[in-house]
Amino acid sequence: xxxxxxxxxxxxxxxxxxxxxxxxxxxxxxxxxxxxxxxxxxxxxxxxxxxxxxxxxxxxxxxxxxxxxxxxxxxxxxxxxxxxxxxxxxxxxxxxxxxxxxxxxxxxxxxxxxxxxxxxxxxxxxxxxxxxxxxxxxxxxxxxxxxxxxxxxxxxxxxxxxxxxxxxxxxxxxxxxxxxxxxxxxxxxxxxxxxxxxxxxxxxxxxxxxxxxxxxxxxxxxxxxxxxxxxxxxxxxxxxxxxxxxxxxxxxxxxxxxxxxxxxxxxxxxxxxxxxxxxxxxxxxxxxxxxxxxxxxxxxxxxxxxxxxxxxxxxxxxxxxxxxxxxxxxxxxxxxxxxxxxxxxxxxxxxxxxxxxxxxxxxxxxxxxxxxxxxxxxxxxxxxxxxxxxxxxxxxxxxxxxxxxxxxxxxxxxxxxxxxxxxxxxxxxxxxxxxxxxxxxxxxxxxxxxxxxxxxxxxxxxxxxxxxxxxxxxxxxxxxxxxxxxxxxxxxxxxxxxxxxxxxxxxxxxxxxxxxxxxxxxxxxxxxxxxxxxxxxxxxxxxxxxxxxxxxxxxxxxxxxxxxxxxxxxxxxxxxxxxxxxxxxxxxxxxxxxxxxxxxxxxxxxxxxxxxxxxxxxxxxxxxxxxxxxxxxxxxxxxxxxxxxxxxxxx
Numbered sequence: 274x275x276x277x278x279x280x281x282x283x284x285x286x287x288x289x290x291x292x293x294x295x296x297x298x299x300x301x302x303x304x305x306x307x308x309x310x311x312x313x314x315x316x317x318x319x320x321x322x323x324x325x326x327x328x329x330x331x332x333x334x335x336x337x338x339x340x341x342x343x344x345x346x347x348x349x350x351x352x353x354x355x356x357x358x359x360x361x362x363x364x365x366x367x368x369x370x371x372x373x374x375x376x377x378x379x380x381x382x383x384x385x386x387x388x389x390x391x392x393x394x395x396x397x398x399x400x401x402x403x404x405x406x407x408x409x410x411x412x413x414x415x416x417x418x419x420x421x422x423x424x425x426x427x428x429x430x431x432x433x434x435x436x437x438x439x440x441x442x443x444x445x446x447x448x449x450x451x452x453x454x455x456x457x458x459x460x461x462x463x464x465x466x467x468x469x470x471x472x473x474x475x476x477x478x479x480x481x482x483x484x485x486x487x488x489x490x491x492x493x494x495x496x497x498x499x500x501x502x503x504x505x506x507x508x509x510x511x512x513x514x515x516x517x518x519x520x521x522x523x524x525x526x527x528x529x530x531x532x533x534x535x536x537x538x539x540x541x542x543x544x545x546x547x548x549x550x551x552x553x554x555x556x557x558x559x560x561x562x563x564x565x566x567x568x569x570x571x572x573x574x575x576x577x578x579x580x581x582x583x584x585x586x587x588x589x590x591x592x593x594x595x596x597x598x599x600x601x602x603x604x605x606x607x608x609x610x611x612x613x614x615x616x617x618x619x620x621x622x623x624x625x626x627x628x629x630x631x632x633x634x635x636x637x638x639x640x641x642x643x644x645x646x647x648x649x650x651x652x653x654x655x656x657x658x659x660x661x662x663x664x665x666x667x668x669x670x671x672x673x674x675x676x677x678x679x680x681x682x683x684x685x686x687x688x689x690x691x692x693x694x695x696x697x698x699x700x701x702x703x704x705x706x707x708x709x710x711x712x713x714x715x716x717x718x719x720x721x722x723x724x725x726x727x728x729x730x731x732x733x734x735x736x737x738x739x740x741x742x743x744x745x746x747x748x749x750x751x752x753x754x755x756x757x758x759x760x761x762x763x764x765x766x767x768x769x770x771x772x773x774x775x776x777x778x779x780x781x782x783x784x785x786x787x788x789x790x791x792x793x794x795x796x797x798x799x800x801x802x803x804x805x806x807x808x809x810x811x812x813x814x815x816x817x818x819x820x821x822x823x824x825x826x827x828x829x830x831x832x833x834x835x836x837x838x839x840x841x842x843x844x845x846x847x848x849x850x851x852x853x854x855x856x857x858x859x860x861x862x863x864x865x866x867x868x869x870x871x872x873x874x875x876x877x878x879x880x881x882x883x884x885x886x887x888x889x890x891x892x893x894x895x896x897x898x899x900x901x902x903x904x905x906x907x908x909x910x911x912x913x914x915x916x917x918x919x920x921x922x923x924x
Contacts, residue, residue, distance in 0.1 A: 304378070306374055307374050307375070307378060310370050310374055399475075399476050399478070400435055400462060400464065400476060400477045400478050401478070402433045402435065402462070402478060402481075403478060403481035403482075404433075404481065404482075404483045405432075405433035405434065405435055405478070405481075405482055405483060406422055406432075406433070406434045406435070406482065406483055406484050406485075406486070406828060407434075407435045407436075407437060407477055407479055407482045407484070407485045407486070408434065408435070408436045408437070408485075408486045408488065409437050409438070409468035409485065409486065409487045409488060409510050410437075410438055410468055410487065410488030410489070410490060411436060411438035411439075411440045411445055411488070412488055412489075412490065412492070413492070413759070413797075413798075413817050414488055414529075414817055414820070414821040414824070415436065415449075415488070416449070416452045416453065417799060417817060417818050417821035417822060417825075418486060418821045418822075418824055418825045419434055419449075419453060419459075419461060420453070421577050421578050421579070421821070421822050421825035421826070422434050422459060422578075422825055422828075422829075423453075423455070423456055423457050423459045424577070424578040424579050425578040425825065425829055426457070426458055426459045427457050427458060428641075428643075429458055430458060431458055431460070432458055432459045432460070433459070433460045433461075433462060434459055434460070434461050434462070435461075435462045435463075435464065435477045435482075436461070436462070436463045436464070437464050437466050437468055437473055437474070437476075437477045438463070438464075438465065438466075438468065439465065439466070439467060439468070440465065441465060442463050442464065442465045445463040445465075446463055449461060449463070464476060464477055468487070468506075468510045468513075469506065469509040469510040469512075469513045470513065471513055471516060471517055474513055474514065474517050475517070479514060479517055480517060480518070482524045483524055483525075484524050484525045484526070484527070484828040484829060485514060485524055485525070485526045485527070485828070486526075486527045486528075486824055486825075486828050487507050487510050487511060487514075487526065487527070487528040487529065488507075488529055489503040489504065489506075489507050489529040489530065489531070490502075490503045490506055490507075491503025491504075491531070495755075500531040500532070501531075501532065503531070504530050504531055504532050504535040505535075507528050507529065507530055507535075507539075508530075508535060508538060508539060510528075511526065511528055511539055511542055511543075511546060512542065514526060515542050515543055518543075522545065523543050523545040523546075524545065525545055525547065525827075525828060525829075525831045526543070526545050526546045526547065527546075527547045527548075527549060527824050527827050527828045527831075528546060528547070528548050528549070529548075529549050529550075529551065529820075529824070530548050530549075530550060531550060531551075531552065533550075536548040536550060545831075547827050547831050547834050549820065549823065549824060549827070549834070551816070551820045552679055552680045552683055553683060554819070554820055554823065554837075554841070555680055555795070555816055555819070555820065556680045556683035556684045556686075556687050557687055557841040558572060558819060558841070559680070559684055559687075559750055559793060559795065560684055560687040560688050560691060561687075561691075561841070561847065561848070562793055563672065563747075563748035563750055563791060563793045564670065564691060564692075564747070564748065564923075565848075565849055565850050565923070566791055566850065567850050567884050567889070567896070567897070567898060567915070567917075568848060568849075568850060569793070570895070570896050570898045571848060571850070571882065571898055571900070571917055572819070572848075573819075574895070574898065574900055575638070575900075576819055576822045576823055576826070577822030577823075577825065577826060578822075578825070578826065580640075580900070581638050581639065581640050581900050581901055582638070582639065582640070582641070582826070583610075583636060583637070583638060583826075583830070583833050583836055584607075584636075584637045584638075584639055584642055584645060584830075585613055585634040585635070585636060585637070585830070585832065586634060586635050586637050586645055586647070587631075587632070587633065587634045587635060588647045591631025591632075592628070592629050592630075592631055592633070593631075594628055595628070596625065596626045596627060596628050597609070597623050597624065597625055597626070597627040597628075597629070598625040598626065598874050599651070600629070600635070601870060601874065601879075602651040602652060602653055602655070602867065602870075602871075602904065603647055603648050603649075603650075603651060603652065604637070604645070604646070604647060604648070604652070605646065605648070605652040605653070605903050605904050606639065606640070606644040606645075606646070606901065606903055607637045607638060607639035607640075607644055607645050607646075607901060608637065608638045608639075608870075608879070608880075608881040608901045609635040609636065609637055609879075610622065610636045610637070610638055610836075610879055610881065610919060611623055611635075611636045611879070611919075612627075612629045612633045612634065612635055612636060613633060613634040613635075613636055613832060613835075614630075614633055615630065615632050615633065617832065617835070618835075619636065619832070619835045619836055619838075619839050621636065621836070621839050621840070621845060621846045621879075621919055622845075622846035622877075622878065622879045622919040622920065622921070624877065625874045625875075625877070636836060638881055638900070638901055639901065640901070652904050653865065653867035653904035653905055654867070655865065655867040655868045655870065655871035655872075655904075656865075656868050656871075657871070658856075658857055658858070658868065658871075658872055659858055660856065660872065660875050660876060661854065661855060661856070661857070661858055668693065668747075669692075669693055669695050669696050669697075670688070670692040670693070670696040670697070670698075670747050671696065671697045671699075671745065671746050671747050672688060672692075672696070672697070672698045672699070672746060672747060672748055672749075672750070673698075673699045673701060673741075673743065673746045673748070673749045673750070674698065674699070674700050674701065674749075674750045674752060675701045675732070675749060675750065675751050675752065675769065676701075676702065676751060676752035676753070676754060677700065677702045677709055677752065678752050678753065678754065678755045679755065680752065681700070681712070681752060682712055682715075682716060684750070684752075685698055685700075685716050685720075685725065686716070686719075686720075687843075688723070689716075689719075689720040689722075689723050690843040691843055692723065694722035694723070695722070695723075695724070696723055696724070697723070697724040697725075697726065698723060698724070698725050698726075699726045699727075699728065699746075700713065700725070700726065700727040700728065701727075701728050701729075701730055701732070701741070702727070702728070702729055703729070703730075703731065704729065705727065705729045709727070713725060713727050728741075732769060732772060733772070738772065738773075738776050743773055743776065743777075743788075743790060744777065744780055744788040744790055745790075746790050747789075747790065747791070748790060748791040748792070748793055749773065749790060749791070749792050749793070750793045750794075750795070751766050751769055751770065751792070751793070751794045751795060752795050753766055753795045753796070753797050753816070759797035759798050760798060762797050763796055763797055763798050763801045766794060766795065766796065767801065767805065770792060770794060770805065773792060774792075777790070795816055796816065797816055797817060798817070799817055799818035802818075823837065845921070846878075846879075846919040846920055846921050847919070847920070847921075848917065848918070848919060849917075849918055849919075849920050849922075849923045850884055850915040850916070850917055850918075851878075851915055851916055851918055851920070851923065852912070852913075852914075852915055853869075853910050853911075853912065853914050853915065853916060854912060855876070856869070856872035856873065856876065856916060857872060857910070860910065860911065860912040860914075861910065861911055861912060862909075862910055863907055863908070863909050863910070864907070864908055864910050865904065865905055865906060865907055865908075866880075866883065866902045866903065866904050866905070866906045866908070867904040867905065869883060869908075869916055870904070872916075873916060873918050876920075877920070877921070878918040878919060878920040879918060879919040879920075880916050880917065880918045881900060881901055881917060881918070881919070882898060882899055882900040882901065882902075882916075882917035883899050883902070883908055883910075883914065883915070883916055883917065884897050884898050884899070884914060884915045884916075884917060885897040885899065885908065885911075885914050886911065886913040886914050886915070887911070887913075898917070900917065
């Protein structure tokens, strides 16, 4: 079929297609035009030289040289000052054409160079690293996670953390520059891209990564629909990582998911995937720390790389049939908490006569792996004290929860697993709505042995505080509201803390009795920690910081998650702070840490620290908490002091 298109239309069409190929096509077009102009003008000058001879020009080669000089440099037209009129006119024409073409070429090169610089700043180049840690996503957790990784990598000569996010690279770089002042031996690289894209994952060399952390774009403050969308994006990223692996073993992957079904799907994708749920973790931490004074400080030392860490260790020659009691005294600056069996199961606080197999790893608590030394003989000889024949009764708790969010039902359920029948949990909210009512009714039916009461009140009124009588509670948990502006949320939480502290001060002044009620606080922004401490709160919880630290730890050693799951579970052993009177008849004497560890073993418990009550307000002494001191460290024990132990219950 004959085309009706004009030649000019076809030419324009093909030219547009050619130019759409990018900078290379534009450069080729400019060079071609430059060469065409040079050849055309050179031929014109040579022909003009035949028609209008010029004695000042010697040979045809000089014609070409003058054309090139004039087309590239306007000042070269002066060389035709003594030539005839034809050469002068053609020289001026050459200069004008040169100005247009050469300037366009220079402008194009400058523009392409600037664009290439911008591309480099946007992080479009491939990451040529291996054995690096990758973070997929960018949010409030990033800084805390990287801080932990920097601490973990401080003993390495060079470590790399790569962030892949849809966020603009320059925005990420500026944010990290403001919030990460010290990076030690860790190099932080950012790249813009889609975390669920195979192309983007290849760009950050995810195949050769040491570990991968997948952050959820939706925060806990988001709506149910928002959290569902965030989970969907995380699942897509996990599927992309599995596809990238092409059936090969994947690096350890830690993902953050809210929905229980989504967590199950993620774990079925690959055994390398560890799933974390912020709400479950925080609910369990809030309950445990509220029931035991000082436990929040212990957990703040355990979680992350800055304090004491969990390691897995076994001696080269095996355990040689030694029982747990003897193994406990073969380590001086670390404490075995239990064992990881060959099938991966974790056994914490085993019986004193438990004999581990040679292939079992000890679950050790140590400040650093350099502190782990297994001695051929016992490093200390503890004294054998008579163990008092008494136990604490499981107390009837009275707890107050101020506020209501998506973690509240989980917190009530956790309390129900730990507290004795007849305990009371009061819920204080600003507004009682239908969702709140239905949740309370469901929880009452599920846990009939616990008294669950709900109140609506405005705590800004002094009369309400008096009627509430907060001094009558064992602990008060302040839950953060679920709003996007976390600074506003923290401001309201801190304001409530101040009101309660003021009330306790006035109460102590009037009655002469200091309230023993613990205040447990949920803080969204870890930067507000110092403000919380200034209010006098000894026990506090920082949401993002705790979960972020755990994610960083698990990314480096996945089985650490199993240890935490054991610690948070009501079945098995948990961490308790128990009075020394349960272990020694004389509660006022000088004891070594080995003495304390041996006394705990006789009660079927594992001691890994001591809390000195007289130091609980001293920040430099860790608020009185001394974890894994050397076995020969001496302590002047008083009745109010406590041992930090792993035990099946608090009796």
